[in-house]
Amino acid sequence: MNIEWTKLGFEFLPTKSNIRFTYENGKWGEGCLHNDYKIELSVASNCMHYGQAAFEGLKAFSCKDRKVRIFRPEENARRLNSSLRHLLMPEIPEATFIDAVKTVIRDNIEYVPPYGTGGSLYIRPVVVGTSPQIGISASETYEFIVMVVPVGPYYKGGIKPVEAMIVDDIDRAAPCGTGHTKVAGNYAASLLPSKIAKKHGCAVALFLDSKTHSFIEEFGTSNFMAITPDGRYVTPESPSILPSITNKSLMTIAEDLGIAVERRPVPETELTTFAEVGACGTAVVITPVAKIHHGDKVYAYNTETMGPVLKKLYDRVTGIQYGEIPDTHHWMMEL
Ligand SMILES: Cc1ncc(COP(=O)(O)O)c(C=O)c1O
Structure with missing residues (x-):
């Protein structure tokens, strides 16, 4: 791992792991850390055809006291559930969401940009409908995945207009x-x-x-x-x-x-x-x-x-x- 923290922009960079949960038979399973970015998906999966998918974006920061803290994750949990309700997808208990975010950050702690570099760890939770189907209806199975990426400024030039x-x-x-x-x-x-x-x-x-x-x-x-x-x-x-x-x-x-x-x-x-x-x-x-x-x-x-x-x-x-x-x-x- 050789990251130039102060040169980071807002681009994908692979990290150690992402956490995944599967929803089937009407309930969410346990979270499992994966060390790769591949997912096996049916070509008939609902998310590929009908876009039954929702995501969030939040950040964790290495603070002045060197502790890592997450900015308002419960707000993202609530908004994700609002998105999921709109799209007829199963909600994720707030505690599960927070726990998933914390687990994946802990496992990727060396990717949190150090204090003073101006960077942060961007956290991207995503939920997709995975059941194979051809008619328009809600999926029966889902994946909830949380991945993380170290980031710097979104627009090149930092806070320049x-x-x-x-x-x-x-x-x-x-x-x-x-x-x-x-x-x-x-x-x-x-x-x-x-x-x-x-x-x-x-x-x-x-x-x-x-x-x-x-x-x-x-x-x-x-x-x-x-x-x-x-x-x-x-x-x-x-x-x-x-x-x-x-x-x-x-x-x-x-x-x-x-x-x-x-x-x-x-x-x-x-x-x-x-x-x-x-x-x-x-x-x-x-x-x-x-x-x-x-x-x-x-x-x-x-x-x-x-x-x-x-x-x-x-x-x-x-x-x-x-x-x-x-x-x-x-x-x-x-x-
Ligand atoms: C279209 C759009 N509006 C607003 C926001 C800002 O929302 P938040 O402050 O929760 O990141 C985002 C996400 O970054 C967005 O994609």
């Missing part, structure tokens, strides 16, 4: 939203708009609501947040965006800091009024957005650095995650 693009001129079966509808499942509908955004030099696509195409939903990788010139935190309220645990945490931190939080529909027209715009999520933490392109329109913000309010929020959340400032909300779970 990125550009975003609203992509709505595609001749296609119009996936204008990410199609997540609160479920972290099939992201395939977001791939084409994201590719078009990248072709135009934008790191990320920004989605509008699919009904009116006039309200901001979220980025392909993360929630949308903005700061008004008078210092209010604004983030879209919509039934079809992923309820981000990072955004939820940042709203709590904002309130701690005396910053007013507004969670409400955000029309695209309001983009001209914001002082700072950011993307927030487990993987992107807070990534400042320098410009948003939409056809001929360009909404411009802080192009060189993260704005002062986003920076304050960023410092507070990463300070808690790395154990540098008191975890007053008890978000960090020890291994």
Whole structure:
């Protein structure tokens, strides 16, 4: 193992093991650690044809006191179960989820980036329907797998501002939203708009609501947040965006800091009024957005650095995650 911790990005890197649970005969079995990445799957399996699959993403950090802690894993357990209910998949008891996450981290402890390198261990739980079938119905068997990957910044350049693009001129079966509808499942509908955004030099696509195409939903990788010139935190309220645990945490931190939080529909027209715009999520933490392109329109913000309010929020959340400032909300779970 020879990892250059400070050079890590957000890319797959094999680690020692992943943990797997099988659901059959109406119940989840015991977790088993595997030292390979292969899975035997029927070509008729439900997840391959009908996409009965859901996943989560969370992080563990090597803290200042050198203890490894996980950021709010019970929130991911709850959201995964919400995704599973939406997709008619069997729920995973919260204790099983937490235990699986802890077991796989302990077995891969040497892959947790050391404190001070700016990295973290990304944890990816995934559940897939595995029973062979041809008709559209819920699978009878499932695999719940948790794998881990050491990661650095999601967007190259760390917290340097990125550009975003609203992509709505595609001749296609119009996936204008990410199609997540609160479920972290099939992201395939977001791939084409994201590719078009990248072709135009934008790191990320920004989605509008699919009904009116006039309200901001979220980025392909993360929630949308903005700061008004008078210092209010604004983030879209919509039934079809992923309820981000990072955004939820940042709203709590904002309130701690005396910053007013507004969670409400955000029309695209309001983009001209914001002082700072950011993307927030487990993987992107807070990534400042320098410009948003939409056809001929360009909404411009802080192009060189993260704005002062986003920076304050960023410092507070990463300070808690790395154990540098008191975890007053008890978000960090020890291994
Ligand atoms: C589309 C989308 N929105 C939002 C988020 C952020 O959610 P969280 O803060 O729970 O990681 C993610 C995941 O990273 C995502 O993929």
